[in-house]
Amino acid sequence: MRKKLIILGGGPAGISASIYASRKKIDFALITKELGGQVIKAGEIENYLGYTLVDGISLVEKMIEHLKRLGVEPILDEIVDARKDGEVFRLVGLSGQEYQCEYLLLCTGSEHRRLNIPGEKEYTGRGVSYCYTCDAPFFKGKDVVVVGGGNSGFEAAEQLINYANRIYLVEISDSFRADEVLKEKVLTNPKVVPLLKHRVLEIRGDGKLLNEVLVEDLSSNRVYTLRVEGVFVEVGLTPNTDLAKKLGVILNSRGEIVIDCNNRTSEPRIYAAGDCTSVFAKQIITAAGEGAKALLSIYHDMTYGVSSWL
Numbered sequence: 001m002r003k004k005l006i007i008l009g010g011g012p013a014g015i016s017a018s019i020y021a022s023r024k025k026i027d028f029a030l031i032t033k034e035l036g037g038q039v040i041k042a043g044e045i046e047n048y049l050g051y052t053l054v055d056g057i058s059l060v061e062k063m064i065e066h067l068k069r070l071g072v073e074p075i076l077d078e079i080v081d082a083r084k085d086g087e088v089f090r091l092v093g094l095s096g097q098e099y100q101c102e103y104l105l106l107c108t109g110s111e112h113r114r115l116n117i118p119g120e121k122e123y124t125g126r127g128v129s130y131c132y133t134c135d136a137p138f139f140k141g142k143d144v145v146v147v148g149g150g151n152s153g154f155e156a157a158e159q160l161i162n163y164a165n166r167i168y169l170v171e172i173s174d175s176f177r178a179d180e181v182l183k184e185k186v187l188t189n190p191k192v193v194p195l196l197k198h199r200v201l202e203i204r205g206d207g208k209l210l211n212e213v214l215v216e217d218l219s220s221n222r223v224y225t226l227r228v229e230g231v232f233v234e235v236g237l238t239p240n241t242d243l244a245k246k247l248g249v250i251l252n253s254r255g256e257i258v259i260d261c262n263n264r265t266s267e268p269r270i271y272a273a274g275d276c277t278s279v280f281a282k283q284i285i286t287a288a289g290e291g292a293k294a295l296l297s298i299y300h301d302m303t304y305g306v307s308s309w310l
Helices: 012-023 037-041 056-069 132-139 151-160 181-186 244-247 284-304
Strands: 002-010 028-035 079-085 088-093 098-106 110-112 143-145 164-170 192-198 199-205 210-217 222-226 230-233 237-239 270-272
Touching: 002 012, 002 088, 012 037, 012 056, 012 222, 012 284, 028 037, 028 056, 028 098, 037 056, 098 284, 110 132, 132 151, 132 230, 143 151, 151 164, 151 181, 151 230, 164 199, 181 192, 210 230, 270 284
Parallel strands: 002 028, 002 098, 098 270, 143 164, 143 230, 164 192
Antiparallel strands: 079 088, 088 098, 110 237, 199 210, 210 222
């Protein structure tokens, strides 16, 4: 299949770009392994324009409804290889299908960062979770650990308050980085035990289920165990930029795609938007805005022939 433009990624950036591409009557395809990206795993969202309160699934449903209204039919496939062949980009899907395009927009998003400690991999799905929206109800009446003191960690703790008996909120630094509104909601709840300047060293269990974690108090160097049945890992995101690497796109030290103010990458006719890029704020609303901006940039460059910042 050959298109003028291919948009990779079905999160807010990719969906937003697809809406604009449809309105601009560009010959394009949206390819993604799933629709919604990280949003589908979000809990209650209070900072998306036009919604005082909405959950992630409902917001994604609205985005998909918008796509359908414009007649956009996403191709559900995972792109596993990419190369440039003259003026054409050749993409290969897990399905074995090859896709070709002249312009490429990478909205490949990011994945949850792992702790990379003993027991984490072994007990993933058996007490270790990276999706509090999916898994919080399974921990009713149980003690859990949330690792991470940013917004995502506090959002996880806020959701778990409805289910868990006790929530240990572990942050390696000496202060929490979440929004003040979230901090006020979470830290005033008697179920929450804040553990600043702490880190999780090991996750342990009986071979079937998680039953404790080994933590270190960095202020005193004391190492001790917490008897818990769940660990929710919320320590940031790792950008999905393997395809960008294969195409020779410049990345920064964090592995993010470096873009200019018009979402152009270092490679001609390759653009990027959303959480896979060097844009500072990793938010749903900024990803959606970046997707729209990237598409308008592509449309401009298709018309006037500018396509990279190098």
